[in-house]
Amino acid sequence: MLKGISPLISPDLLHVLMSMGHGDTIVIADGNFPGASIAARSGAKLIRLDGQGTAPLLKAILELFPLDAYTELPVVVMAKEPRDKDLELPIIDEYKFLVRQVDERGEALVGELSRQGFYDAAENAYAIVQTGETAIYANVMLVKGVV
Numbered sequence: 001m002l003k004g005i006s007p008l009i010s011p012d013l014l015h016v017l018m019s020m021g022h023g024d025t026i027v028i029a030d031g032n033f034p035g036a037s038i039a040a041r042s043g044a045k046l047i048r049l050d051g052q053g054t055a056p057l058l059k060a061i062l063e064l065f066p067l068d069a070y071t072e073l074p075v076v077v078m079a080k081e082p083r084d085k086d087l088e089l090p091i092i093d094e095y096k097f098l099v100r101q102v103d104e105r106g107e108a109l110v111g112e113l114s115r116q117g118f119y120d121a122a123e124n125a126y127a128i129v130q131t132g133e134t135a136i137y138a139n140v141m142l143v144k145g146v147v
Contacts, residue, residue: 006060024126030138035130045127054133068145073111076141078118
């Protein structure tokens with residue numbers, strides 16, 4: 001344990017966050033996300049945090065992680081499929097709230113990609129953090145900025 005670092009941040013995750021450079025992306029994935037197969041195909045580092053939810057983990061990461069100022073949308077969530085258009089996704093509102101807390105640009109930083117577009121973009125991620133989150137569409141991708 002270290003002072004000032006959430007216990008949700010594992011040693012492997014801390015190493016990944018420190019190793020990432022400007023413009024690198026990290027995916028925080030729900031329990032349904034195909035993280036292992038995407039990481040196997042792409043070579044992304046896969047970190048398993050099966051006992052964690054995405055929102056508390058996102059909060060812990062955002063306390064350490066600068067969001068990119070040179071990327072229009074440095075936070076990207078997975079968009080609902082048309083068949084789920086009426087589905088409520090309170091977790092996305094929670095993500096936007098967490099982004100507002102750490103960046104004065106607020107939720108304008110949050111964009112969305114189609115499910116397949118998100119999967120495709122994840123193949124370029126530096127790392128994928130697979131959680132045990134049970135909320136659907138609870139995937140979020142962050143682009144690292146500079147300190």
